[in-house]
Amino acid sequence: MAKSYAVLPCNGLDKSAGCIAREIALRIAEQPENELLCPVFYRVSDARYNKTASEKPLLVIDGCSTRCASKLAAEKGLKIAGKVTVTEEAKKRRVTPGKSLRLGESELALAAAIAEELLREEEQVERPKEDRFAGIVYDYAVYTKDKFIFRVPRGGFYFNENDCWVYIVGNVARVGVTDYVQQSLSDIMFFTPPEVGAEVEQFGELGTIESGKAVFEVVSPVSGRVISINEELLAAPELINENPYEKGWIAELELLDPESDREFLLDFEQYFEVLKKKVDEFHV
């Protein structure tokens, strides 16, 4: 059965990647039953698209890593069935789109290939995406200073001295920040994710989070390739304040060199000591 989709592209008219996103969306929308959502109109008027968007599986197409379309979908509370980011797809296919906003032959070919793959993948979906981190058992130790509470999870979590944690299942690591970061920053208002597909070295930057007080660079506890980011943080970075170990995780990486990463990881006991010292010395 050919399914029908709602397609939400970004409208990046000022970048070639955005124009390719638009082209992909057009190609998908040309198939019968599929429907196109205009992001610009959607932003000003919910009524026009809400029905379509809630009934049909949603394909989101972003041009660049700013991910305007994904953010819009998150803001509107939509469930995303499938998504691509053109710059990442281009990298994967080793294509460098031209600078021109008019699409040339190679850009059109890229658009066609991405559109085709997106549809094909979605045809065979239905496979529920299993969450390999669903089995984490959260058991917190707590250190208190004044009215501030600093939790540190035991068992399976590892840390670096830059107050970031990692939890590894198989070959994949989930990474986030600790309560020390979230308490120090206070209300986190911005989350700039790392680029999916990017390779990050141990202690490399995995995006940033920002409050009214400061910008914090997420320092990766491991080396790896970013395979996903926590999309929910785009619309609700306050999830990091609520619990940076659970709903407030930052990104997932495919590990590249777990053996040598280990050398630079702290276990619970070691990090808890580091944390206590930091809290006593610096936290205000």
Add this chain to the structure above:
Amino acid sequence: MSEETFMGVPRERIDWYPRIDYTKCNYCLECAKFCPHNVYEVREDEEKKLVVKNPENCVVFCRACGKTCGPDAISFPDKAETTRRIKEIRKEMEGNG
């Protein structure tokens, strides 16, 4: 964990602290106000009103003060290079230990 180590390496052996480009710095002092570790010192009476006074207080791999800098006058060493260096030092120490 003693005070002056990072990942088991004596802090003074790790080359990590902010470099100020004085041709760009406009002495807004946001970085000094921001850093809770007293890395910077403000010297009102001198031409260079801002200096890196305590480089070893700087948290290894932290670049947060740099993000407060409007004119982008603060830079840090390469992270990968620093990591490599720390690993080497650890090896040396094990060898001696």
Add this chain to the structure above:
Amino acid sequence: MKIGVVSCSGEDCLGGTISRLATRKMLDEIYPEETVTICLPLFLAGGVEERGFAQNFPTISVDGCDKYCAKRATEKYSGKVSDAVMVADIIGKEAAESGPLSTKNLTAEHREMVDKVAMEIKKKFEAVLKSSSAGKKLNSGCGCGCGCGC
């Protein structure tokens, strides 16, 4: 050790505005190192950590009018207060019950009221500080249950 200062929200009258500002003055200027505050409604909207506030800290409530919202809500949801300040008793009932004030429209007269109330909080604060530091040691230890006494 720190002492909690909890102000009413002060949305209905001038007394409330003064109460808030006097509390802020304690936190910002008079005893910044020794005071903590909490938003009163967090006793209900927050979690266990918030409700534990008045048990963890000796707390002084500051109220703008004789509804005593801060004192009563703190005692109802969190714990007994060590002392209570009533703005209306200091600046007069009539002034306290006049309309609420934006911080944009503060006059010298208002600032004087804030100072007076802040001095009263300070006095009670010092008394509480004296009596509780003589007593038990509060809120120390890491609470990790490891018995390390750190």
Add this chain to the structure above:
Amino acid sequence: MSKKIMVIPCSGMGKVLGLVAREAALKVATELCPGEAQTVCLAYIVTGDQEAREKIEGADCLPIDGCPKLCAAKNAEMAGGIIKREFRAVDIFKEHKGAKPGDATALTEEGWRMVDELADRVKDAVKELVREG
């Protein structure tokens, strides 16, 4: 028209976000919509007094919170108010990345501009509710 619309700011003692929420509420009730809206003191609602409950039970409420803890919205709802829309100062802050709004005691000019923006949005919601009747 029955009751006025209740504009309820959070207590906001601890953060500049809360002060912005409070000032915005005050502006709506005293300058922008004095005839249609009134503020309610959240601390009073929190006490759970009968009188406070009666004031808010079944009334249309527009809580204005500073931070995502949503004290005002949660407490107003617990007291039986009907939450028509929720406002958060933090959302205005998100639109002004890097702004320096001041602190929990006093706002800067930038802070006051955010108050104005937030108050305008609340005003629009008040007018809309009045139109709906």
